């Protein structure tokens with residue numbers, strides 16, 4: 001018996017030490033991934049990816065501007081390195097992205113490039129066919145159209161007025177959006193479906209995670225696409241913000257709204273992927289312990305909401321460590337939005353797990369009973385005003401790792417910076 005207890009003790013120790021995010025996510029049947037730019041440099045970057053993530057996506061290397069260097073030329077070097085890295089390790093590989101209003105090749109964004117509507121569709125088809133054929137068998141799900149809707153107050157791209165510069169989609173401009181004709185979205189999905197019917201097709205957007213005007217527009221887009229069999233997944237970017245300031249940036253989020261929105265999207269028969277998660281906080285002045293705790297709680301809450309929704313299959317952070325995050329360059333005075341710390345250089349370089357990491361880990365560890373409910377086919381009903389969850393038998397889900405004191409202040413958006 002003594003021998004048995006010692007053996008059991010060893011097993012427990014071994015399990016505890018192996019509880020990386022990847023191990024936990026594997027056990028929960030969820031993909032935890034990260035956007036990467038530099039696999040192999042520095043080596044610790046790869047080590048962290050291998051240890052902690054079972055999913056990967058190119059942060060920039062697979063975008064239109066990176067890949068389609070000319071109307072008839074393609075360059076796959078950067079994207080190949082990252083995709084092959086993921087494939088070799090059996091990761092869930094996301095493709096990002098085909099149609100977006102940013103990071104277009106210069107030949108396409110040039111004002112002198114003014115093809116007819118028909119030629120634009122022909123070019124779109126050639127582009128999607130070529131790239132999907134190149135990566136055939138390697139990509140699990142692919143963002144086909146990215147951010148077709150602008151901010152709440154604007155609607156479908158292309159926008160006009162104060163935010164036009166940030167909201168012009170050349171795809172929309174070239175394909176008759178002036179007449180409120182957005183069939184370029186359907187066409188992109190149809191071309192993708194025909195190019196490779198084995199890939200899950202995603203509509204990906206931001207600021208539509210909760211409820212609201214933009215969220216409703218996105219819901220309508222994916223609902224229409226789904227009814228035609230053209231979309232499989234809704235990608236919710238989740239570029240979030242928490243903190244004491246209520247001004248200067250978008251990214252405010254309300255957890256109970258996410259639960260509600262996830263439910264209506266899941267009811268369409270869609271999978272849900274959280275595709276670009278980061279939770280930024282103010283870095284100047286330096287964050288205090290309370291703010292860091294709020295951020296950690298934010299990550300935990302987001303992962304908990306995903307785990308509680310059977311349709312939510314992926315949780316990808318937009319980067320591995322803070323030093324490589326897009327946030328500080330786009331939101332002055334904000335940052336430290338990811339799961340690993342800033343010490344990407346130096347000797348030896350280290351990527352240290354942050355409180356945010358522990359928050360995600362806690363959520364993954366705490367949801368065993370919830371996964372049991374999922375396995376039994378029960379579903380959650382919306383959280384009540386006190387943020388408690390109940391299953392369909394009316395049992396209070398006390399295991400739901402959802403902090404009722406967790407409040408995120410709604411920020412006042414002055415300018416959208418994505």
Ligand code: 9MR
Nearest residue numbers: 059060102103146206237276318326418
């Ligand atoms: O993280 C990306 C950054 O390196 C690029 O400079 C930027 C260009 O706009 O795009 C960033 O990634 C975006 C993603 O592709 C789509 N959703 C918003 C992301 C953050 O801007």
